Amino acid sequence: MALRDAVPRISLDSAQSVVSVSTNDTDFTVPGPGSLTGKALKALGELTLRSLDRIVIYKRMRTVPTLFPHTELHAQGRAEISQAYDELLELSRPGLYDRGLRNTAVSILVTQVKNGHIHQLVEALGRWHPYSLEVFLQKMLHMTRSVKSAQDIEKLDQFEITLPQALHLMARISTTGSSACQVVLSAGFLGAFANLPKEDFRLTSLSDIYGSILYIYTRPGHKVPEPAKQLALQLLVDPITTCASWFIEVLSQWDGRSIAIMNKVLTSAVTPTWYSQFLDQTTLYNPDKVATDHRFVHSLLITLSRVAAINETTCQAVVQSGYLDIYLESRRNSTHSDFLQLLLQASDIPLAVIRDGIPTYSDRDIITATYLWAIERNYDSDGIEALWRRGELIRSFLVGVRTRVDLNGFQSLAEKDQHQIMTVMKYFCRMAKRNKYRECGLVVREGYLDALLYLQKQGIGVHKFNSQIHVPMHIISSNVFDEGALAIASALDSVILQVLASEYSEIDRILAA
Secondary structure (H helix, E strand, C coil): CCCCCCCCCECHHHHHHHHCCCCCCCCCCCCCCCCCCCHHHHHHCHHHHHCCCHHHHHHHHCCHHHHCCCCHHHHCCCHHHHHHHHHHHHHCCCCCCCHHHHHHHHHHHHHHHHHCCCHHHHHHHHCCCHHHHHHHHHHHHHCEECCCCHHHHHCCCCCCEEHHHHHHHHHHHHCCCHHHHHHHHHCCHHHHHHCCCHHHCCHHHHHHHHHHHHHHHHCCCCCCCHHHHHHHHHHHHHHHHCCCHHHHHHHCCECHHHHHHHHHHHHHHHCHHHHHHHHCCCCCCCCCCCCCCCHHHHHHHHHHHHHHCCCHHHHHHHHHCCHHHHHHHHHHHCCCHHHHHHHHHHCCHHHHHHHHCCCCCCHHHHHHHHHHHHHHHCCCCCCHHHHHHHCHHHHHHHHHHHHHHHCCCHHHCCHHHHHHHHHHHHHHHHHHHHCCCHHHHHHHHCCHHHHHHHHHCCCCCHHHHCHHHHHHHHHHHCCCCCCHHHHHHHHHHHHHHHHHCCCCHHHHHHHHC
């Protein structure tokens, strides 16, 4: 089935929210008692329900079917639907109730599973004892049927579901707690999923299933057997290695936090040397670092860049996941120019960050994105002038720098952050010097002098501004700029700050020229 479902974004936080409705391994209640005959019967145990007069049960079962099937939104907060699930699950237990009652209960539950809106069913199953859950899953798997087309799905009878539908339910159940996760794994969830073509799944199901696989792999408190952990890891790694289009659609449903968790666990597991270098964020360059080239990290970046290219929401999620930092580390150590060129063409993530600015993106993201843009484009001005005329590049960078520096000052930033800021300032200066009048005026209009003065007033060692004194000196010494008195005043301020710091050499050289 084509992956064209419009579904909400998935988050590990949303998966965690299911945990709140589950019980632990020893403190549980058996669904059923209390739902048909009042809370007093709950204390008497599940056998009470089985001994009730059949008329009472049949009467109740005349109203329950009217509540199904339903959407998750329709069922949200409705106690009668939650109660109905408890009753249906109790009546679905094999060998305990009249065959007609059991068949009716099973048929209603199967219809809801086919509907795909299973949140309330997962909540109800989370209240079950692990043994009862295991029996339920085994029976459900026995009701699955292989299908090859939409026509086959339409021919399923009232007691049949497809294996992808069953696996979707199992994935949702696995995130409700440690015991439920163990039961799902014991039922063969990972192995069954690994052997199925991913095109058989709806996008909603794949998104939930991969969220479950990530949940299984990242929960150290769960006693997951090592073979299951390795299979979960492989299921996550394989589609990234091939940049599978269907997995790109899956990631487009995730939020930034979930993608960040995936990035962390996969890079640390698959490329531990690269990951250890990535964690060394104290300096920008370290000569002791071993130059590494890991194809998996490259594939991960290309996959994420294609996710970001889908729309603004997915771009924000990818940036929030730490994409820019991963890209910088790979660029620093990569020897594959083809990879860098492919990545540059795959998306305009830095450009999107610069364009949207604060508050869509963090100040650090803006600085890093502008730095990436500067070092990738260098002197290539094709397409950038239109951006500059709108002012996004320099103004966004300036706002980001002020937000980043104001709290503790420039000197408190890590060396690599300082380097990024100064590199971008040098880039602005170079662009201005290419055509002394036209582009210099463009740079000044968009806020270059404001940024230069702001950084100078932070008490930075002014030797870093030697090369950048060209722009204010050009403004002062030339009569062709039409930038107004304010620009000239800012240029004079910048030069005076440089003179007061006894940095004469560069100024003398410029004046002599």
